[in-house]
Each structure stands twice: as C-alpha cells, then as structure tokens.
Amino acid sequence: MRYTAPGFLLVALVTLLAVILSIVLAVNVARKRVRYGVQAPSMSGHPEFERAFRIHANTVEYLAPFLAALWLCAIYLQPLVAAIVGVVWIVGRIVYAFGYSAAAAKRTPGFGISMAALILLVLGALVGIVSAYLGQPWR
Amino acid sequence: MRYTAPGFLLVALVTLLAVILSIVLAVNVARKRVRYGVQAPSMSGHPEFERAFRIHANTVEYLAPFLAALWLCAIYLQPLVAAIVGVVWIVGRIVYAFGYSAAAAKRTPGFGISMAALILLVLGALVGIVSAYLGQPWR
Amino acid sequence: MRYTAPGFLLVALVTLLAVILSIVLAVNVARKRVRYGVQAPSMSGHPEFERAFRIHANTVEYLAPFLAALWLCAIYLQPLVAAIVGVVWIVGRIVYAFGYSAAAAKRTPGFGISMAALILLVLGALVGIVSAYLGQPWR
Numbered sequence: 001m002r003y004t005a006p007g008f009l010l011v012a013l014v015t016l017l018a019v020i021l022s023i024v025l026a027v028n029v030a031r032k033r034v035r036y037g038v039q040a041p042s043m044s045g046h047p048e049f050e051r052a053f054r055i056h057a058n059t060v061e062y063l064a065p066f067l068a069a070l071w072l073c074a075i076y077l078q079p080l081v082a083a084i085v086g087v088v089w090i091v092g093r094i095v096y097a098f099g100y101s102a103a104a105a106k107r108t109p110g111f112g113i114s115m116a117a118l119i120l121l122v123l124g125a126l127v128g129i130v131s132a133y134l135g136q137p138w139r
Numbered sequence: 140m141r142y143t144a145p146g147f148l149l150v151a152l153v154t155l156l157a158v159i160l161s162i163v164l165a166v167n168v169a170r171k172r173v174r175y176g177v178q179a180p181s182m183s184g185h186p187e188f189e190r191a192f193r194i195h196a197n198t199v200e201y202l203a204p205f206l207a208a209l210w211l212c213a214i215y216l217q218p219l220v221a222a223i224v225g226v227v228w229i230v231g232r233i234v235y236a237f238g239y240s241a242a243a244a245k246r247t248p249g250f251g252i253s254m255a256a257l258i259l260l261v262l263g264a265l266v267g268i269v270s271a272y273l274g275q276p277w278r
Numbered sequence: 279m280r281y282t283a284p285g286f287l288l289v290a291l292v293t294l295l296a297v298i299l300s301i302v303l304a305v306n307v308a309r310k311r312v313r314y315g316v317q318a319p320s321m322s323g324h325p326e327f328e329r330a331f332r333i334h335a336n337t338v339e340y341l342a343p344f345l346a347a348l349w350l351c352a353i354y355l356q357p358l359v360a361a362i363v364g365v366v367w368i369v370g371r372i373v374y375a376f377g378y379s380a381a382a383a384k385r386t387p388g389f390g391i392s393m394a395a396l397i398l399l400v401l402g403a404l405v406g407i408v409s410a411y412l413g414q415p416w417r
Contacts, residue, residue: 135143
C-alpha cells in the first residue's frame with residue numbers, strides 16, 4: 001500500500017471533499033441562525049433553521065462511519081472502487097441537503113443514495129478484510 | 140506495521156463493527172420516528188423516540204474519539220490489545236443501547252463500560268507514542 | 279512515511295489531545311446535567327446546561343473533519359506543519375469552550391481560531407495531494 005498511488009490520492013481527495021461539505025453545511029447553519037434570529041445555544045425556533053441544523057447534524061453523524069468504511073475499503077479491497085463509491089456518497093449528501101432544505105419530505109432520495117454507498121463501502125471493506133485473512137501465509 | 144497482519148485485520152473488523160452499530164442505531168431512530176409520528180426536523184415529542192435519538196447521538200459523538208484512540212493504540216502499542224479493548228467498547232455500547240432503551244436511568248452501566256474501554260485505549264496509545272519517542276535512534 | 283518519525287509522533291499526540299478534550303467536554307455536559315437537574319433524554323431546560331451541551335456537540339461535530347484534515351496534511355504535506363496547526367485548533371477549541379461557557383456571545387473568537395486552523399489543514403492537505411499527483415512517475 002502506497003499512499004501516493006493514484007487510487008489513494010483519489011480517496012484522499014474524496015475525504016477532503018467530504019470535510020469541505022461538512023464545513024459548508026455548518027456555515028449554512030450559522031447563516032440561517034442569524035437570518036432567522038435563533039439565539040445560541042438554542043437549536044430550534046424556526047423550521048428553516050431546524051432543517052439546516054438537521055442537514056448538518058445528520059451528515060456529520062455519518063461522517064466518521066463513512067470515512068472509516070471508505071479507507072478500510074480502499075486499503076483492504078481497492079482504492080479506486082472506494083473513491084468512486086465515496087463520490088456517490090458525497091453526491092447523495094448534496095442531493096439530501098438540497099432536498100431537505102426545500103422540504104423535510106424531500107430528504108429521502110439523497111439519504112437513500114448516501115446510505116446505499118455507505119453499505120457498499122462496508123461490504124467492500126468486509127470482503128477485503130476477509131480476503132486478506134484468507135491470503136495470510138501462516139494459515 | 141503491516142495492515143494485513145492478523146492483529147490489524149482484527150482492528151479493521153472492530154472498526155467495521157462499530158460502523159455497523161452506528162448504522163443500526165440510526166435506523167432505530169428512523170423507525171421510532173415513524174412509529175411515534177415525530178415529524179422531521181423535530182428531534183423531540185415522544186420519550187421513546189428521544190431515548191432512541193440520544194442512544195444514537197451519544198454513540199456517534201464518541202465514534203471519532205474511539206476510532207482515533209483504537210488505531211493509535213493499535214499502531215503505537217499493539218494491535219491485538221487494541222482490538223480486544225475495542226470489542227469491550229462495542230459491547231459497552233450495546234449494553235448502553237438496550238439499557239437506555241428500557242429506561243434513561245439504565246443507561247449508566249453500558250456507558251461506564253465503553254468509557255473505561257475508551258480511557259484504556261487513550262492510555263495505551265499514550266504509552267505506545269511515548270515508547271516510540273524513547274526508542275528513536277536520533278535521541 | 280514512517281509513523282514513528284518524530285513529526286508523526288507529534289501528530290499522534292495532537293490526535294490524542296483532541297480525543298481527551300472531547301472526553302473532558304462530554305464529562306462537563308454530564309456534570310451540568312446533574313447540577314441543573316436536567317433529566318435524560320432531555321437536552322434542554324437550563325441555559326448553563328444547554329451551553330455546555332452545545333460546546334461539546336459543536337466540538338465533536340468538527341472532530342472527524344479535523345482529524346481527517348490533520349492526517350491528510352501530515353501524510354501528504356508535512357507532519358510537523360500539521361501538528362503545529364493542529365495545536366492551534368485545540369487551543370481555539372479551549373478558548374471556545376471557556377468563552378461559550380461564560381456567555382453565548384463569547385463563543386466567536388475561539389470558534390474563529392479553530393475554523394482558521396481547520397481551513398489551513400484542508401488547504402495544506404490539498405496542496406500535498408496535488409503535489410503528490412504532479413510528482414507521479416507515470417505522468
């Protein structure tokens with residue numbers, strides 16, 4: 001495993017994009033807080049603010065699981081496959097953000113895309129780990 | 140350090156299990172939201188839903204610290220030790236989920252188990268990092 | 279890349295410090311919950327508790343993005359630079375915790391410091407990844 005191999009550079013870029021997305025969603029919460037006059041530390045008071053808050057919170061709740069599964073899939077299965085599924089996760093999260101921003105009921109498609117991508121990464125990582133175990137010389 | 144060494148494969152598996160646990164707890168929040176008719180983006184309205192929400196939120200809040208301490212302990216101290224303590228953390232979180240689900244007062248034992256495991260991982264990582272520093276050839 | 283090189287040992291220490299900070303902030307939420315009699319699973323009821331809750335939640339929301347950017351910057355750009363900017367992030371988060379604890383309006387300076395450090399880490403990681411791509415032998 002070389003971190004400078006092209007596949008891993010893509011995985012690193014996908015990681016950075018997910019980090020940038022989480023920052024953008026957080027900035028959006030701060031903007032909505034000011035716009036709708038929701039005083040900190042309150043996390044409720046206006047539906048637009050509450051949706052922006054939940055978009056950010058839900059995405060960040062899935063960020064550690066996503067990054068862990070992404071890198072395990074990259075290391076143990078294949079970096080390029082992990083990077084591509086990682087892009088799908090990010091696209092799903094962007095669709096989720098725009099959908100949920102419009103209406104709570106429209107949050108489902110984007111969430112579904114990102115959840116499917118996460119499950120693929122978990123399965124990919126699992127296959128990779130089991131293969132690495134089966135390929136052990138000491139077995 | 141070889142990521143395909145048996146100890147690291149176990150650490151990778153523990154990481155995947157923690158990721159899967161976080162997904163299961165999230166799915167449980169979604170199920171309770173539907174069952175008790177709590178409309179998104181609201182995060183309150185029924186105690187059963189609120190407990191499910193807090194079980195997930197609290198576990199996810201500790202996921203990044205746990206995974207960071209787990210891998211530092213694995214890399215700098217010993218992967219097998221890290222994997223075993225990591226399993227204890229996951230068991231603690233499952234006990235926490237079932238306990239808290241039954242009643243808020245029953246959330247303490249599982250939380251205590253997972254917190255003890257996290258502190259052990261932090262201490263193990265610290266010992267490993269200091270040992271690696273003391274073992275530097277340039278010292 | 280050697281994880282036992284002095285620069286990486288510092289990055290590992292910064293990671294541990296961030297983990298310890300997140301635990302300290304979580305313990306503070308539990309203490310305030312008891313002191314002000316806020317019953318779990320409720321996350322509101324007393325402004326002191328709510329501020330302690332938000333200090334922890336906001337710091338943890340940024341923990342996965344911070345750790346991801348820190349390590350990408352360390353691996354692809356330079357570990358010592360990453361460690362130093364990482365310390366700035368932690369200092370910013372401590373300033374944020376004390377400021378927000380005193381009053382919601384005093385949360386801004388510490389947040390600004392940690393956000394500036396995070397953006398530096400993201401930019402550093404981006405420069406490092408692009409440089410690694412440009413230095414590929416197959417290009």
